[in-house]
Amino acid sequence: MSSDAPDISKPSPPGAPRPLAAFTGHSHAVALSWHGVLFDRGRRAINAAVSQTFARWSVSISESALVATRGPTGRPHIERLLALPEVSEAFREKHGHWASQEEVDAMVADLETRLLDAAYAARTPNADACDALRRLHAQGVKTAVICCTPRKLLQPQLDALAAAGVPLDAVVTADEACAPAPAPWGIFEALRQLGIESANNFAFIDDCEDGARAARNAGVRIVALTTPGAPMIAADAVIERLDDLA
Numbered sequence: 001m002s003s004d005a006p007d008i009s010k011p012s013p014p015g016a017p018r019p020l021a022a023f024t025g026h027s028h029a030v031a032l033s034w035h036g037v038l039f040d041r042g043r044r045a046i047n048a049a050v051s052q053t054f055a056r057w058s059v060s061i062s063e064s065a066l067v068a069t070r071g072p073t074g075r076p077h078i079e080r081l082l083a084l085p086e087v088s089e090a091f092r093e094k095h096g097h098w099a100s101q102e103e104v105d106a107m108v109a110d111l112e113t114r115l116l117d118a119a120y121a122a123r124t125p126n127a128d129a130c131d132a133l134r135r136l137h138a139q140g141v142k143t144a145v146i147c148c149t150p151r152k153l154l155q156p157q158l159d160a161l162a163a164a165g166v167p168l169d170a171v172v173t174a175d176e177a178c179a180p181a182p183a184p185w186g187i188f189e190a191l192r193q194l195g196i197e198s199a200n201n202f203a204f205i206d207d208c209e210d211g212a213r214a215a216r217n218a219g220v221r222i223v224a225l226t227t228p229g230a231p232m233i234a235a236d237a238v239i240e241r242l243d244d245l246a
Contacts, residue, residue: 182217
C-alpha cells in the first residue's frame with residue numbers, strides 16, 4: 001500500500017468502519033478468490049453442479065456436506081466429498097464397492113460440463129467484490145483474482161467481469177497455476193504477475209480453509225470471508241462482508 005495507508009495505531013470510534021489496513025495489513029497487492037468471493041457467494045451454483053454429478057451415481061449430498069467441503073472445484077471437491085464417511089459409505093452401499101479411480105475420473109468428466117453451466121448461472125460478479133476491487137485500486141493497491149478452475153470453464157464469468165470494467169492487474173486461473181489450493185502456485189503466479197517481491201506485501205481473501213492454507217504456504221497474509229454454517233478458517237483477519245474493506 002502507498003505511504004497514504006491509514007494509521008491503525010489508534011482504535012476506531014465505536015461503529016466506525018475499520019480501515020483497510022486493519023484487515024489486509026499495509027499490503028501493496030490484494031487478491032480475491034474466484035468462487036464464493038468474486039462470484040457465486042455461498043457457492044450455490046457450484047454446489048448444485050456437484051450434487052447433480054453425485055446424483056448420477058445415485059448418491060445424495062447434503063447441504064452440510066457441501067458447506068463443510070467448500071474449496072477448489074472439480075476433482076478436488078469430488079475427492080473431499082468421497083473422503084467423508086457418510087458419502088463414501090453411501091457410494092459403497094449403492095454400488096457394492098468403494099469408488100474406484102475410474103469412477104472418480106468419470107465423475108470429474110461429468111462435473112466439468114456442469115461447471116460451465118454453473119458459470120452461466122452465476123455469471124454476474126458479486127457487487128460488493130467489484131466495489132472492493134475498485135476501492136483497493138483507487139487507493140493504489142494492485143488487485144488480482146485467483147481461481148483453480150481452467151479458463152474454458154469460466155468463460156461466461158470472464159466475459160461478465162470484463163464487461164463490468166472491474167480494475168484487475170492479474171487474473172490467475174488453472175491455466176497459469178499447476179495445482180489447486182492448498183498448493184501455493186496460484187499465489188506465486190499472482191506475485192510474479194504483479195511484480196511483488198515480498199510475500200509480506202500481499203494479502204489474499206478467501207472463504208475456505210484450502211485457500212487459507214495456500215496463503216500460509218506462500219507466506220502471504222490471509223483474510224477470511226466468513227460463510228454462515230461453514231467451518232472456521234485460521235486467518236490473519238476475519239471479515240463478514242467485503243464492505244468491511246472500507
